[in-house]
Amino acid sequence: MKLRSIMYSIGQGFKSIWRNKMFSLASVATMTACIFLFGIFFSLGVNFSGMLKNVEESVAVTVFFEKGITQEQKDAIGNDIKARTEVSSYKYVSGKQAFDTVIKDFYGGNKELAESFADDNPLADSDNYQIFMKDVSSQQKLVTYLSKLQGVREVHQSEAAARTLTDFSRLISVIFGSVIIILIAVAIFLISNTITVGISVRKEEIAIMKLIGAKDSFVRAPFIVEGIVIGLSGSIIPLIILWFMYKNLIVYIASKYQFLSNLFKFVPETSVFKTLVPIALILGVGIGYIGSRFTLHRHLNV
């Protein structure tokens, strides 16, 4: 296709959008609604995943040492833990630190009672490593590994919490994934239908073009430009609305429902939109392109 034909097709695409204002508006509105819903579910999904991740990261595995092992051996175990990819962070807690925490938690308000334990630390042999994981689903694998390490007496884990969190995380992924797939399918169906109406109105024009010697690419190009512009508009508009909605919602919840913001940490809008913007734009342009190209196909057999 020559450059002037490309420019002509782009011009015709825009003119056609203007000529069929109502159809174009209907298409943009349909696309906006679909991408908007997609954006809402995507944002909810990202936040649920973020919250689960936070909860998962607070579930710890505790490693206790055998009696009488040296500090070097404890350090070696620490290095083994550090080398594991599933570990997010870990810390060494000495028997004294563990005891201090207990004293503070239980006898914090009663100094005398606390001092009565001063020379008798029942947790003296409770030096341990507290390990926090990136993904709680790999907890069992890590526990099996740690149990086999030399110098390790016992490994404490919260198996029920890990299993519940893993199952919940999987359930959330399945629900949001299914909703998003259904939304995309509905969007393609609606856009394809709207484009079909638009094209059938202009099938006479397509037939004339074909009969006077237009190549398929020449006939197709303005419709594809139109589809892409409609798709792009239909994804930019909901993205702008979602951006302001999301930003203001976080501020609103933080100010009105402080207990919620203490409970959950909302994923910042920049993190959500860093992924959402390209996905929504690709979806919009892709649906517009695919919708117009495939719907046109059957009208080109003249």
Add this chain to the structure above:
Amino acid sequence: MIKMEHVSKTYQTGMPALSDINLHIRPGEFVFITGVSGSGKSTMIKLLLDEMKPTKGRIFVNGKNLAGITRRNIPYFRRNIGVVFQDFRLLQDRSVYDNVAFAMKVVETSNKKIKKSVPEILSMVGLAAKYRSLPKQLSGGEQQRVAIARALVNQPKILLADEPTGNLDNPNGWAIMKLLEEINEKGTTVVVVTHNLEFVEKMDKRVITIKKGQIVSDKESSEEF
């Protein structure tokens, strides 16, 4: 120029439209194809435009066997054939100028050439003054002139006209026939499909008559004898 050898066309419904057609139209001829409705005239035009393939036989247009033309090459083939329809088939939302220029843009002609050729062809069909009008602002005869200008602007060797006067009154119909005759005199082969016997009889051109999908007569004009 146009050659049909033992051409038959049967539609998918099983209805035969043309049966064993043999004809030869020479370069520069003016030919009427006539017959009653449903005789197969429009099927013949569709076959010549490669809109459909014959069930049997071979068709040659401008020396090319249509059976050998791939889907990809159909647009290039059609650029050598101008076509005019009974219902004009103009783009209603574009001006006279744009309708004609559209045919040149479709074949990727330069803007410079379009600006030169469109006014020339509009002058030839007598519509230079109405280049800004929309089709709905024109009479039927004028709309058909625009359609003829669009068909001719790329200088095709053949002009196919399918019932070009079907939607026109008698004076406008005659004006269109005269215009087609002038075009033919400048060297373009003109094939007119019509059932209007008044034009056919008075214009003294070659007349091919089709009945029930078969050629029942092929009468040369008196000038040929």
